[in-house]
Amino acid sequence: MTQKNFESKNTVPGSIAQAGIITKNTLLDYIRSRRFYILLSITVLIGLLLTIVAYYRPQFFPSSELGFYSTWWGISVSFVVVLSAIFFGGDAISGEFQNKTGYFGVPNPIRRSSIYVGKWFAALIASTVMIVVFTVIAVGNGLYFVSGVPYQFGESLLFSWIYLVAVLSFTFFFSSLFKSSSISILVSAILLLVVFSLVNEIIVRFVQIEPWFLINYGAQIIGSVLASPYPPHQTSVSAPGFRGETVQINTFNASIPEGLAIMGIYFAVTAIIGLILFERKEFN
Amino acid sequence: MPSIEAVNLTKQYGSFIALSNLNLKIEGTKCVGFLGPNGSGKTTTLKMFTDLIRPSKGEALINGVNVHTQKKKALASVGTLIETPEIYASLTPREALTMIAEIRGVPHAERKKQVEEVVAEVRMEEWIDKRVGRFSKGMKQRICIASALLNNPTLLLLDEPTTGLDPRGMSEVRDIIKSLKGKNRLIFMSSHLLGEVSDVCDEVALIDHGKLIVYDTLPNVTSKFSGGNNVVEVGLVRPVDSKILTQTIKSWSDVTNAEKIDDKNYKISFVGGLEVQERILNEIVKLNIGVISYKPASSELEDAYLKLITATL
Numbered sequence: 001m002t003q004k005n006f007e008s009k010n011t012v013p014g015s016i017a018q019a020g021i022i023t024k025n026t027l028l029d030y031i032r033s034r035r036f037y038i039l040l041s042i043t044v045l046i047g048l049l050l051t052i053v054a055y056y057r058p059q060f061f062p063s064s065e066l067g068f069y070s071t072w073w074g075i076s077v078s079f080v081v082v083l084s085a086i087f088f089g090g091d092a093i094s095g096e097f098q099n100k101t102g103y104f105g106v107p108n109p110i111r112r113s114s115i116y117v118g119k120w121f122a123a124l125i126a127s128t129v130m131i132v133v134f135t136v137i138a139v140g141n142g143l144y145f146v147s148g149v150p151y152q153f154g155e156s157l158l159f160s161w162i163y164l165v166a167v168l169s170f171t172f173f174f175s176s177l178f179k180s181s182s183i184s185i186l187v188s189a190i191l192l193l194v195v196f197s198l199v200n201e202i203i204v205r206f207v208q209i210e211p212w213f214l215i216n217y218g219a220q221i222i223g224s225v226l227a228s229p230y231p232p233h234q235t236s237v238s239a240p241g242f243r244g245e246t247v248q249i250n251t252f253n254a255s256i257p258e259g260l261a262i263m264g265i266y267f268a269v270t271a272i273i274g275l276i277l278f279e280r281k282e283f284n
Numbered sequence: 285m286p287s288i289e290a291v292n293l294t295k296q297y298g299s300f301i302a303l304s305n306l307n308l309k310i311e312g313t314k315c316v317g318f319l320g321p322n323g324s325g326k327t328t329t330l331k332m333f334t335d336l337i338r339p340s341k342g343e344a345l346i347n348g349v350n351v352h353t354q355k356k357k358a359l360a361s362v363g364t365l366i367e368t369p370e371i372y373a374s375l376t377p378r379e380a381l382t383m384i385a386e387i388r389g390v391p392h393a394e395r396k397k398q399v400e401e402v403v404a405e406v407r408m409e410e411w412i413d414k415r416v417g418r419f420s421k422g423m424k425q426r427i428c429i430a431s432a433l434l435n436n437p438t439l440l441l442l443d444e445p446t447t448g449l450d451p452r453g454m455s456e457v458r459d460i461i462k463s464l465k466g467k468n469r470l471i472f473m474s475s476h477l478l479g480e481v482s483d484v485c486d487e488v489a490l491i492d493h494g495k496l497i498v499y500d501t502l503p504n505v506t507s508k509f510s511g512g513n514n515v516v517e518v519g520l521v522r523p524v525d526s527k528i529l530t531q532t533i534k535s536w537s538d539v540t541n542a543e544k545i546d547d548k549n550y551k552i553s554f555v556g557g558l559e560v561q562e563r564i565l566n567e568i569v570k571l572n573i574g575v576i577s578y579k580p581a582s583s584e585l586e587d588a589y590l591k592l593i594t595a596t597l
Contacts, residue, residue: 012360012389025375025383032374032415103369104380104428107334107441109359110387283336284328 022118047137074223084127089171091181166263173274218262286470287311292342317481318474320491363432373417402430442473506584519577523547
């Protein structure tokens, strides 16, 4: 064996540098994977469908710059964000157990936290690519149909990216919770695509309290920032009830600081718990 | 001098004890076989030495450093192969091994050369730039062995390293392990294959039901626990007078027993190594009784293993 000539006294890189190594290689794996191209196709398809809708300009599609972006982007970008987080984060950690790739990387002089953070950044970069593609299509539409890009769109884009950061942290948490890729993906998808929206609806309609504990409520600021003026925090309207009585219906809109705080808390809490879970999880 | 040490190492899953107060210190440059039946705690032990699982109690120390509190330091010069790892399917061996080389701190200038050398060592040169997703289990196992060799580790922890390999691959891996011995390395490998351990290892640690049964040099274990017997089976082309044959063979020096299996097959037990085995073959051929086969039926290590494991049942 000729490799005997090498000395093994080399210094192991720092944890941040090692996280960077994991990011680089996980990203390479993502970019070559089928799922990357499937999600890219879905993102482009959503963009193309919205382009067709914008072309025919149904009545609900406003002709003002802000209104156009609010309808085109404000409704759909959250869906792209959630899909990206599910595709890249849903099994990022559970896959290490189920596919046994963890047996290749973990028994090395590297902290598990470096692996977790490295994979998280890779998922963030891959998901950001999807947001960028969707943004390009949105801006292309805006320039063609309303000849401009309002500054609020920049804010909305920034909030979308912050939402992505929070949702990815959330999916990584579920990915750390389970050892099965399919279960972690399924649970993340059901929660983000169905349960949160349903709970939001039930709470606002029937309990009539502000759903400040739901991440999708915080993410409302993505669309709200494109409204002029910014929607009030709470609106109440009176409406006739089933038995002829008058009932008060409240609607809530997260303010920008509130939305950012909700997403920030989701990010921090799920990141910390997810990391602890991965640190403690056993390969058996 | 590289060392590994288990101090009261225990792993418990609810009421099931996978490993019970293992105390074992191995140091020096040698190859130690880790033997035991399925579920005895071999892989559990190796996983605790590589941070794949955490001990319920006790410590796993590598070169005196606790793997669980100072993992980076403890595993800085350790090559590992635990179970059959998978590699990210879309990476090539070059990319996957470069990633491990980077993690282990192989300098940039040496990285490419080292990766190519370890790939050559496991005879996978022509696959170095092909994606791993298309590889067979055996091919992946070779790449994982190559990964364990990166950065010239002073300690190798190998869990059944020939699993999944074809006979040629198994032989090549044994040759690699033999070539690594005596190069200031400690090799600790688990295996089910007693012949492999006899062939490759200097010492053996035997574990059963989560407890260490014995740890000693291979000659000491076999002489203490096997009764010193090796057994060969002799096949004949035609039946012979079994009484005369067995009495003749029994009269030879170092032969402890000779018995008939059937009309054309006999079993000979003897004390000693390959030289005695060769002498018996020469003698039996001289009898001109139509010998057509002569093969080991069991080894001293197998005898010792079976006696020790049976004793704990």
